[in-house]
Amino acid sequence: QVQLVESGGGLVQAGGSLRLSCAASGNIISISFMAWYRQAPGKQRELVATITRAGTTNYADSVKGRFSISRDNAQNTVLLQMTSLKPEDTAVYYCNAHAATFLDYWGQGTQVTVSS
Numbered sequence: 764q765v766q767l768v769e770s771g772g773g774l775v776q777a778g779g780s781l782r783l784s785c786a787a788s789g790n791i792i793s794i795s796f797m798a799w800y801r802q803a804p805g806k807q808r809e810l811v812a813t814i815t816r817a818g819t820t821n822y823a824d825s826v827k828g829r830f831s832i833s834r835d836n837a838q839n840t841v842l843l844q845m846t847s848l849k850p851e852d853t854a855v856y857y858c859n860a861h862a863a864t865f866l867d868y869w870g871q872g873t874q875v876t877v878s879s
Contacts (some may be wrong), residue, residue, distance in 0.1 A: 764789045764790055765788070765790055765791060765793065765794060765860045765868040766787070766788045766789045766793045766856070766868075767786070767859075767860055767868055767869065767870035768785070768786045768842040768870060768871070769783060769784065769856065769870040769872065770785075770786075770859045770873060771784050771873060772874045772875045773874075773875070774875070774876045774877075774878065775848055775875075775876070775877055775878070776877070777850055777878065778847060779782075779805060779847065779848050779877070780844070780847075780848065781875060782842060782843065782844050782845070783791050783799065783842065783845070783858075783873060784841075784842055784843075785797070785840065785841045785842075785843075785858030785870055786828040787840070787858075787860060789839070790862075791860075792841055793862040793864060794816070794861065794862055794863075795815070795816065795862060795863045795864075796814060797814055797834065797841045797858070797860050797861070798812060798814070798817040798858075798859040798860075798861065799811040799813075799841075799843045799857070799858060799859070800856070800857045801809070801852075801857065801875075802855050802857070802872075803853060803855075804849075806854075807837055809822050809823065809827050810819075810828065811843070812826065812831075812832040813832070814832045814833070814834050814841060818834065820833075820870040821870055825877045826845075826852075829845065829847045829848075830844065830845050831843070831846075832844075843856070848877045849877060850864055850878070850879045851877075852875060853856060853875060853876050853877050855874050855875075856872065856873050856874075856875050857870055857872045857874065858870035
């Protein structure tokens, strides 16, 4: 089992920045990669960014150049630095851990609201 706890969401004006944090605990050695997803009202959950154990990153086209995912292995934490935020970035952001056993673990979500 892996437990994930997100923090760092909030309300920000367009053009502003926020940093989300995801603290992982439990059987973290089983995690092959971690990711951030988001879900806006009335929309499907979408992938925002991923990072492997080796640090390889990947981003959705909609956030490339604005968001940055990183990990602190010593702290078992994954960060999502979000800059140049837009109203369309408003969503609940979820941390995800994908295990080598093909199990997926999710955090409780953190609300990000970008006002225009």
